[in-house]
Amino acid sequence: MKPNNGITVEHLSKHFKVHEREAGLSGAWRSLFNRKFRMVEAVDDISFSIEPGEIVGFLGPNGAGKTTTMKMLTGLLHPSGGRVQVGGYVPFEQKADFKRRITLVMGQKSQLIWDLPASETFLVNQAIYEIPDHQFKEILGELTDLLDLTPLLKKPVRNLSLGERMKCELAASLLHRPDIVFLDEPTIGLDVNMQEAVRRFIQQYNERFKATFLLTSHYMADVTALCKRVIIINHGKILFDGDLGRLATTLAPYKVAKLVLSEPVAQGVLETYGEVLHSDNLQVSIKLPRADVSARSAQILAQLPVQDFTVEDPSMEDVIGLAFARSRA
Numbered sequence: 001m002k003p004n005n006g007i008t009v010e011h012l013s014k015h016f017k018v019h020e021r022e023a024g025l026s027g028a029w030r031s032l033f034n035r036k037f038r039m040v041e042a043v044d045d046i047s048f049s050i051e052p053g054e055i056v057g058f059l060g061p062n063g064a065g066k067t068t069t070m071k072m073l074t075g076l077l078h079p080s081g082g083r084v085q086v087g088g089y090v091p092f093e094q095k096a097d098f099k100r101r102i103t104l105v106m107g108q109k110s111q112l113i114w115d116l117p118a119s120e121t122f123l124v125n126q127a128i129y130e131i132p133d134h135q136f137k138e139i140l141g142e143l144t145d146l147l148d149l150t151p152l153l154k155k156p157v158r159n160l161s162l163g164e165r166m167k168c169e170l171a172a173s174l175l176h177r178p179d180i181v182f183l184d185e186p187t188i189g190l191d192v193n194m195q196e197a198v199r200r201f202i203q204q205y206n207e208r209f210k211a212t213f214l215l216t217s218h219y220m221a222d223v224t225a226l227c228k229r230v231i232i233i234n235h236g237k238i239l240f241d242g243d244l245g246r247l248a249t250t251l252a253p254y255k256v257a258k259l260v261l262s263e264p265v266a267q268g269v270l271e272t273y274g275e276v277l278h279s280d281n282l283q284v285s286i287k288l289p290r291a292d293v294s295a296r297s298a299q300i301l302a303q304l305p306v307q308d309f310t311v312e313d314p315s316m317e318d319v320i321g322l323a324f325a326r327s328r329a
């Protein structure tokens with residue numbers, strides 16, 4: 001029986017020992033004889049598990065530890081501590097069967113052969129993964145369909161646009177039909193239409209093959225479109241793991257009241273209801289503490305010349321920014 005395609009991570013850590021070099025020529029000379037090292041705790045005791053077929057967003061600012069985690073989950077890096085199981089395998093054992101079950105797509109790195117059409121890379125991957133001809137044809141046909149690849153297959157990769165290249169990149173990475181997919185910034189640099197096409201494809205692949213996805217992206221639109229659940233990491237530690245819908249209520253202790261006033265109010269009045277986030281003539285937004293939303297909304301409506309009034313959760317970007325800022329403090 002095929003093992004399930006879930007992921008389990010327990011107390012996973014990765015520490016890098018980094019050589020610190022002093023600046024300038026004399027510094028370099030001194031560093032040669034008096035080497036100083038510093039430990040970077042890129043991933044620091046994280047635990048989570050992902051169910052088969054889930055699409056989980058893995059979010060964090062630059063340097064948070066996302067790529068290092070993905071590299072450990074795909075067997076490219078050996079952990080400094082902790083345990084990982086991906087599809088029932090220990091990734092760094094690098095078993096051939098494990099490699100057939102997973103793929104890692106990095107938006108910033110290409111695996112396609114630059115001067116040749118993408119179809120040549122596909123053939124290389126067919127050989128690497130030992131995909132029988134009939135299966136290769138069938139899978140390539142499906143991927144060509146889903147990603148609309150026909151017009152791209154004969155062009156040298158160097159002549160493809162970034163978005164077209166990403167489509168070919170995805171096809172090359174999925175030819176062996178992995179059921180555990182790691183996507184590191186798959187939409188980076190793409191225009192809005194192409195981002196949407198990639199998202200649609202991820203969704204279809206997930207539905208059709210019940211594949212498990214761990215996805216990093218700096219675009220919240222990717223996350224809101226694809227992920228019910230997010231894991232937020234900063235400085236190598238998990239800040240939040242749960243339902244995307246719960247993110248705001250858990251991490252942001254406030255809501256945002258948006259008002260359209262019928263006439264200006266005296267200076268200093270708005271501030272008495274909460275922190276004013278934005279005030280542009282008659283359009284105003286004010287932060288209201290969650291516990292106090294009803295009472296303060298009633299006061300605003302009773303005391304201010306309000307033409308229109310809504311109360312919303314803060315944007316996902318704001319909530320995540322707040323969580324990062326808090327973890328820095």
Ligand SMILES: Nc1ncnc2c1ncn2[C@@H]1O[C@H](COP(=O)(O)OP(=O)(O)OP(=O)(O)O)[C@@H](O)[C@H]1O
Pocket residue numbers: 016017018040041042060061062063064065066067068069
């Ligand atoms: N090989 C390495 N040697 C030393 N330090 C490293 C190495 N790889 C990563 N790091 C450090 O580990 C930390 C986490 O890096 P990582 O690439 O995992 O972050 P990230 O969340 O993927 O960031 P980004 O969004 O910028 O890609 C950073 O401080 C980085 O400088």
